[in-house]
Amino acid sequence: MSHIRRVVSLTMLAAAIGAGLPAHAEQGVTDDRIVLGSFLPLQSGLAAGATQMKEGTEVYFKYINDQGGVHGRKIEWIVENDSYNPQQTVAVVKKLVDRDGVFAIVSTLGTVTNLAALPFLKQRGVPIVNPAGGHENLNKPKDKNVFGILPLSSEIGESMAEYAVTKLGAKRVAVFYQNDQFGKDQRDGAVEYLKKNGMTPVAEATYVPSDVDVSAQVIALRQANPDAVILGVIPKHGSLFMVEAQKLGWRPNVVGHNTMADPVVIDLAGNALEGIYVNLMTAVATMDREAVKQANEILAKYSPKTKPGYYPYLGMAGAIIFVEGAKRAGKDLTRAKLIEALESLSRFEPGVVPPIEWSTSYHGGPRTFGYAT
Numbered sequence: 001m002s003h004i005r006r007v008v009s010l011t012m013l014a015a016a017i018g019a020g021l022p023a024h025a026e027q028g029v030t031d032d033r034i035v036l037g038s039f040l041p042l043q044s045g046l047a048a049g050a051t052q053m054k055e056g057t058e059v060y061f062k063y064i065n066d067q068g069g070v071h072g073r074k075i076e077w078i079v080e081n082d083s084y085n086p087q088q089t090v091a092v093v094k095k096l097v098d099r100d101g102v103f104a105i106v107s108t109l110g111t112v113t114n115l116a117a118l119p120f121l122k123q124r125g126v127p128i129v130n131p132a133g134g135h136e137n138l139n140k141p142k143d144k145n146v147f148g149i150l151p152l153s154s155e156i157g158e159s160m161a162e163y164a165v166t167k168l169g170a171k172r173v174a175v176f177y178q179n180d181q182f183g184k185d186q187r188d189g190a191v192e193y194l195k196k197n198g199m200t201p202v203a204e205a206t207y208v209p210s211d212v213d214v215s216a217q218v219i220a221l222r223q224a225n226p227d228a229v230i231l232g233v234i235p236k237h238g239s240l241f242m243v244e245a246q247k248l249g250w251r252p253n254v255v256g257h258n259t260m261a262d263p264v265v266i267d268l269a270g271n272a273l274e275g276i277y278v279n280l281m282t283a284v285a286t287m288d289r290e291a292v293k294q295a296n297e298i299l300a301k302y303s304p305k306t307k308p309g310y311y312p313y314l315g316m317a318g319a320i321i322f323v324e325g326a327k328r329a330g331k332d333l334t335r336a337k338l339i340e341a342l343e344s345l346s347r348f349e350p351g352v353v354p355p356i357e358w359s360t361s362y363h364g365g366p367r368t369f370g371y372a373t
Contacts, residue, residue, distance in 0.1 A: 046209055053132070080093075089117050157186035171199075
């Protein structure tokens with residue numbers, strides 16, 4: 001008789017525990033929350049951009065939570081600093097998944113750091129939306145859990161070189177780039193385009209994100225007498241390049257990565273930016289488009305000190321896309337259903353980045369670019 005009572009008690013206990021869980025409970029999803037994560041280089045040479053990207057993502061999630069969340073669930077977004085160190089990235093992403101129990105990773109920054117995290121996320125089946133970097137594994141991924149929204153860095157480099165040659169009439173092209181995967185891929189794309197057209201760079205120079213002075217590189221490039229310089233850079237070092245060139249009275253045509261359109265560049269470089277041509281992958285704050293106006297309003301309300309621009313828009317784009325996917329996945333949210341929903345987006349316009357066109361066979365970014373000066 002006591003054995004029967006014990007079985008009945010255990011059955012009732014299991015039922016009581018189960019009553020507090022949603023049907024088909026998935027890690028990071030409760031009745032009232034969706035827990036997401038991110039890793040960003042908040043203490044590094046990329047800190048300024050990472051902080052803005054964090055703010056852009058956060059404000060959109062706050063906006064959605066104030067609208068009632070997604071199917072009644074509020075979004076909690078946990079951000080870890082990885083200091084742009086791949087080993088640290090692996091450690092923090094394991095913490096996010098194994099200790100914090102996140103459902104998915106949204107809006108991260110750094111080519112080498114994202115690449116370091118991919119094997120673990122694939123092993124655990126954790127979706128990652130908007131791993132911001134330029135490598136093929138991020139933006140033309142083969143892993144089913146990876147959804148990239150940027151073009152390949154090599155394609156960006158190719159496009160910048162093409163613009164310099166065909167639009168600006170450049171005959172002598174130099175390249176200044178970040179000495180890691182982010183910059184090297186852009187450099188390689190530019191060099192490949194030049195090679196196809198019977199040209200080679202007249203000079204190349206590099207920097208690392210911790211550098212605080214690029215004057216030697218600027219002097220070396222100037223001595224090669226290029227009529228166009230391609231910048232595969234982040235805002236700080238692109239700004240340093242433009243200021244040093246101005247000091248030397250050197251005014252070549254300059255074609256820069258979209259990061260050179262970020263508002264912080266204006267603060268750092270001022271009128272030294274005059275005449276630069278910028279490859280565009282995100283919106284520009286002054287665009288007369290409803291989606292851009294709404295993004296600016298959301299930033300103004302939830303983070304008034306954050307200026308609209310490349311990094312806030314990039315972070316926000318990841319949040320916008322995740323929310324749309326989670327809505328389409330339905331009330332019974334699982335990782336498998338999120339992936340299926342993201343693949344079903346087909347042509348979807350986040351508004352602050354070019355349209356994405358995802359499917360079961362393609363999870364990558366756009367293939368076309370615009371330019372502004």
